[in-house]
Amino acid sequence: MSGRARAMQVETETSNLPFIYRQYEREQLLDALRKMHLIRRFEEGAEECYMRGLIHGTMHLSIGQEASAMGICMPLVNEDQITSTHRGHGHCIAKGADVKRMFAEFFGKTTGYCAGRGGSMHIADVSTGNLGANGIVGGGLPIAVGAALTAKRLRTGKVVVCFFGDGANNEGAFHEALNMAAIWKLPVVFVCENNGYGMSTSTARSTAVANVADRAAAYSMPGVIVDGNVLSDVAEASHDAVERARRGDGPTLIECKTYRYRGHSKSDRNRYRTKDEIDDWMTNRDPIKRYEAQLIEFGIATSDELEAIRNSVQQEIDAGIEFAKASPMPSIDGLADNVYTLEA
Amino acid sequence: MSGRARAMQVETETSNLPFIYRQYEREQLLDALRKMHLIRRFEEGAEECYMRGLIHGTMHLSIGQEASAMGICMPLVNEDQITSTHRGHGHCIAKGADVKRMFAEFFGKTTGYCAGRGGSMHIADVSTGNLGANGIVGGGLPIAVGAALTAKRLRTGKVVVCFFGDGANNEGAFHEALNMAAIWKLPVVFVCENNGYGMSTSTARSTAVANVADRAAAYSMPGVIVDGNVLSDVAEASHDAVERARRGDGPTLIECKTYRYRGHSKSDRNRYRTKDEIDDWMTNRDPIKRYEAQLIEFGIATSDELEAIRNSVQQEIDAGIEFAKASPMPSIDGLADNVYTLEA
Amino acid sequence: MNAPVREISYSQAIQEAMAIAMESDERVILMGEDIGVYGGAFQVTGDLIDRFGPDRVMDTPISELGGAGVAVGAAVTGLRPIFEFQFSDFAALAMEQIVNQAAKMRYMLGGAVSVPLVMRFPAGSGTGAAAQHSQSLEAWLGHVPGLKVIQPATPHDVKGMLLAAVADPDPVMIFEHKLLYKMKGPVPEGHYTVPLNKAEVRREGHDVSIVATSIMVHKALEAAEVLAGEGVSAEVIDLRSIRPIDQETVIASVKKTSRLICVYEGVKTLGVGAEISAMIAESEAFDYLDAPILRLGGSETPIPYNPELEKAAVPQVPEIVDAARGLVRGVR
Amino acid sequence: MNAPVREISYSQAIQEAMAIAMESDERVILMGEDIGVYGGAFQVTGDLIDRFGPDRVMDTPISELGGAGVAVGAAVTGLRPIFEFQFSDFAALAMEQIVNQAAKMRYMLGGAVSVPLVMRFPAGSGTGAAAQHSQSLEAWLGHVPGLKVIQPATPHDVKGMLLAAVADPDPVMIFEHKLLYKMKGPVPEGHYTVPLNKAEVRREGHDVSIVATSIMVHKALEAAEVLAGEGVSAEVIDLRSIRPIDQETVIASVKKTSRLICVYEGVKTLGVGAEISAMIAESEAFDYLDAPILRLGGSETPIPYNPELEKAAVPQVPEIVDAARGLVRGVR
Numbered sequence A, B: 001m002s003g004r005a006r007a008m009q010v011e012t013e014t015s016n017l018p019f020i021y022r023q024y025e026r027e028q029l030l031d032a033l034r035k036m037h038l039i040r041r042f043e044e045g046a047e048e049c050y051m052r053g054l055i056h057g058t059m060h061l062s063i064g065q066e067a068s069a070m071g072i073c074m075p076l077v078n079e080d081q082i083t084s085t086h087r088g089h090g091h092c093i094a095k096g097a098d099v100k101r102m103f104a105e106f107f108g109k110t111t112g113y114c115a116g117r118g119g120s121m122h123i124a125d126v127s128t129g130n131l132g133a134n135g136i137v138g139g140g141l142p143i144a145v146g147a148a149l150t151a152k153r154l155r156t157g158k159v160v161v162c163f164f165g166d167g168a169n170n171e172g173a174f175h176e177a178l179n180m181a182a183i184w185k186l187p188v189v190f191v192c193e194n195n196g197y198g199m200s201t202s203t204a205r206s207t208a209v210a211n212v213a214d215r216a217a218a219y220s221m222p223g224v225i226v227d228g229n230v231l232s233d234v235a236e237a238s239h240d241a242v243e244r245a246r247r248g249d250g251p252t253l254i255e256c257k258t259y260r261y262r263g264h265s266k267s268d269r270n271r272y273r274t275k276d277e278i279d280d281w282m283t284n285r286d287p288i289k290r291y292e293a294q295l296i297e298f299g300i301a302t303s304d305e306l307e308a309i310r311n312s313v314q315q316e317i318d319a320g321i322e323f324a325k326a327s328p329m330p331s332i333d334g335l336a337d338n339v340y341t342l343e344a
Numbered sequence C, D: 001m002n003a004p005v006r007e008i009s010y011s012q013a014i015q016e017a018m019a020i021a022m023e024s025d026e027r028v029i030l031m032g033e034d035i036g037v038y039g040g041a042f043q044v045t046g047d048l049i050d051r052f053g054p055d056r057v058m059d060t061p062i063s064e065l066g067g068a069g070v071a072v073g074a075a076v077t078g079l080r081p082i083f084e085f086q087f088s089d090f091a092a093l094a095m096e097q098i099v100n101q102a103a104k105m106r107y108m109l110g111g112a113v114s115v116p117l118v119m120r121f122p123a124g125s126g127t128g129a130a131a132q133h134s135q136s137l138e139a140w141l142g143h144v145p146g147l148k149v150i151q152p153a154t155p156h157d158v159k160g161m162l163l164a165a166v167a168d169p170d171p172v173m174i175f176e177h178k179l180l181y182k183m184k185g186p187v188p189e190g191h192y193t194v195p196l197n198k199a200e201v202r203r204e205g206h207d208v209s210i211v212a213t214s215i216m217v218h219k220a221l222e223a224a225e226v227l228a229g230e231g232v233s234a235e236v237i238d239l240r241s242i243r244p245i246d247q248e249t250v251i252a253s254v255k256k257t258s259r260l261i262c263v264y265e266g267v268k269t270l271g272v273g274a275e276i277s278a279m280i281a282e283s284e285a286f287d288y289l290d291a292p293i294l295r296l297g298g299s300e301t302p303i304p305y306n307p308e309l310e311k312a313a314v315p316q317v318p319e320i321v322d323a324a325r326g327l328v329r330g331v332r
């Protein structure tokens, strides 16, 4: 599925390079960057549209967490599946969704992934393996285990990745899901995106252990902690866990330490984080900047090439918004569509 | 609250004696034996009454688990509180309830602890600190945490003990309750009575860790494993945990390894345990026999004295059943009593 | 339906339906607590594990929320789980996955997925199991769009409706009254289905319509027999499905009899009978009504342990007889 | 009630009630997710943490089942918790503790304990939050004996009823429509209570009774205004409590007007309006009815995200006007 990166051409000893540069082709590495930009620009674009009243409801932005979404999805193939969260735009794009249809969904249009019925909190693209964001914290955890059960029973070879937040780790669903995945040795990877807070409540105030991954021992599964803002580290942990799952050796819990730049949602007074803390993450630990710096350092791309990627992403975003705007609104007659597959 | 046992009189070096013989007076030690007998005879009596059609519904017998109930309750004072389980007769008696009113409850009589409304699965005696058995596996876990919150906020000095089974350890409620007890440092002791099975499902098939106590680490609390059929070991673990809780140092998880002799409830085909396994526990590890042997070995009581205790217990049981039989049935007019405290 | 018909029990009928479904479709799996070697709390799965093995008759840990969620995830991705709750009361632990996920997933995703899931809920009082093991909670799920909710009252229906449910692409919730499990009745061998959305007239009559659900159908039939002896002709309708409700059948009956009594075991207030009554009161049948619409539902109390109180907490035959007689004779 | 009366918002009224309760009784504590420095998802607790500190304004982890259970345990042993769910939809995670424990504990224990617990549920659609954050689930809890369930529709009522709830020895569930939080209305300063079991006639009329709950009270009042312009006199009743239901007030109104429309946002089938309709259809008011009892309830769908669809999923003023006009003029 993957080859060796062109990084070889670089002076650096190949074997000393971080994981992804050994594991992936240049195109794949640049595509990962492109998607990370796409995630960020998508969310910035959505935020702008929201401010301008083009999108209603609420949304949860993952700006700052792009390496986690992207790194986890790098080792996955299209057939592999994910369950996502309320903060799920990044997962959706990383897994392969088209921002056109995502914008359309946010605009409530028929061309949206959910035909305008779901919005941000239920964004999904089943064709690329995303079984859906979830408005319920922890809601996706047992669902992912069920998807992994299908993979095992029907021998599809699929691996399921279950994204969830640090806040979700205190839900009963977390406990029940991880336990079942472990006793049945299911091909599922649990990915905790620990951004330090569940809404306003820090993990220190909500969670009786220092690291969510420390809880892996309670389910006899490996618990791995990575810097969630370093793409290669995330991808490597994901790679190992996915391989393990694919081999039939069961689940892994990966904890990506990361940070969200924005408030929890559109209604956050931000009384629980200091400006210093936010600035520190934005300035010194930005996942995109760090990845770009490596790509240049390792001679994989020039800054002109990176600029070109950013430009093309911007065009894709603009086109996506245009598509969404131009798409038709659902008709009121369709209110009851898809409550059932077969009407009774 | 407790003194030193008369065991001193015995040749053995006092300091080598197991915990309870150093901790409690002779009367307390014999009272513990009496209560263990009372538990067993109560359940045998209830079983008989059930077979003879005098008691209806279902019941879950804890025969074989008496040391766990009794040992845990030994360090408690009357004001301390417990939450109990569907297998809760032992807890109720160990905490101080009167078997008369327990039988009356099983007979559905007005003189029962629940006025005939609760039966075996809801047996409670609030006056001796038992907040109630629970028909919902894991149902008592968060309730115990809430009771401990009251103790802490109102500074009552009470400690709360939360009994639950190995099966309950896979409920989300377990996870949520232990986490909250830990982050808030509440005076609660979680006691898992691990009898190897949740109904028919062995811990090996249901639980992703070898010992339930291994999960304590996921809540940064001490996890202690004891032989649940050795009264002194249980009491010692309970003593330490209760002291810790009373000091304000937070919760402990104690796992008592034990066994139930009877089937899960009145409808068990027993296809999941071997006769050998059951026989082994009954013959070689019976908690009452082991405790009696120690009492004699350490010269605390003679076999005649033990016989006298058994006889007095039998009389108490007989009297309890008579009381229950003679008690009045509730009147149908009272169907809606106590749905509310104040009728709206 | 040319298949031989035998008398088997309600629980055997369920077991037979599950076996047929599993034999013809390897995607069908059973999940639940102690449904393997134990055979299920009410012995409904019995020895199916011997036939289909532990991979298809899966004991779950005691994790109702997680277990239900696993079933949802499995259903969305290609399996066809039949999930057993040990007691319907434990639905309270899994409402999140049933209601927020299973019922809404297709809708929220604009039709991108289906959730072919069957859940079975042993329900009702009468076993002395007290307040936490005796509830009739079908009204909760009947209130939830996206679910189909049924209450088969006979061995014949439970087999046919379960087979229809397994074949259905949407989540179907089956409430099975525990006291029905041992009831025997004629059941054809082999595969057949009973529609999930049709009520059934169990007894024709012209003085009063009694619409009943689950075990109350049998009590209503007993009552109708007594009433017949008194010259009152009661029509008894077995509602069978509470989402959707077969309005047509109920409306037609009320237009004929001009009187309606709803009999159900769930708590009276906001129970199934509230919906039947309201549905008729707003329908064309309203103009045909000669009397108030009566409801006999469960008492406004938890289910008590004491057996006499327990009986008093749910409608019994004499009350149905009295209510019908009073309604027909105009004694209110 | 001589206290000065100011115009404050619904959410301020709740906050004020909580502050008064906490000041006069140190056993009163607030529990919920992000109710501390964040001030609550809807800013209802606001800055109460600054006044009462984190021991009495407790942020819980995201653990609805456990959190609710802690509140139950605390209530049984001497505290008086007011527990906030961030969205009423999350009640689905805590039904076990609410229904199997809080509602039944006193009954199951033969009266040995009380459970003085208040739970607050921000409910309803209209915020674009889609299917899992927009439900109106009061009918579920209204079906449960042992609970008291209220839906205050005004700032005045929510303050007085919350204060009554905190003083009540039994578990009281308060459904607060999210769109009401910003609505202002006259609210007396200081302590006062509004009974938990009384409906209120908000507008008198003689042609048709409109019984509405929560935000629908305001839509019904708007509709009544329009109807008045057309010569139709509508009486609007704010039900306020759904367990118990104030039958007396509703029956008296229907006896006067002979026509009834129930308006509620929850899913129509098995929603609150079903109970109101059924209650009237079996009452003495039946004989006074001149027309079918209409129900305008939420659509039989999850709440969709698209704002136009979202509006279409719940009753709106024009539909209430049309229904009332049709009923009064006999156009069906």
Ligand SMILES: Cc1ncc(C[n+]2csc(CCOP(=O)(O)OP(=O)(O)O)c2C)c(N)n1
Binding pocket: A060, A086, A087, A135, A136, A137, A138, A164, A165, A166, A167, A168, A169, A195, A197, A198, A199, A264, D033, D062, D064, D086, D090, D093
């Ligand atoms: C069951 C449930 N409880 C509460 C909420 C409200 N809520 C939405 S997101 C959120 C915080 C989640 O924190 P975390 O899991 O860390 O994810 P993050 O937002 O940090 O990405 C909360 C409390 C919810 N949607 N579902």
Ligand SMILES: Cc1ncc(C[n+]2csc(CCOP(=O)(O)OP(=O)(O)O)c2C)c(N)n1
Binding pocket: B060, B086, B087, B135, B136, B137, B138, B164, B165, B166, B167, B168, B169, B195, B197, B198, B199, B264, C033, C062, C064, C086, C090, C093
């Ligand atoms: C929530 C819930 N799920 C299932 C049951 C049915 N049930 C009653 S006891 C039991 C087994 C409990 O096992 P464990 O916790 O080990 O306690 P034990 O019976 O061994 O004492 C089960 C499954 C229940 N009462 N409540």
Ligand SMILES: [Mg+2]
Binding pocket: A165, A166, A167, A193, A194, A195, A196, A197, A198, A199
């Ligand atoms: Mg977080």
Ligand SMILES: [Mg+2]
Binding pocket: B165, B166, B167, B193, B194, B195, B196, B197, B198, B199
């Ligand atoms: Mg056990």
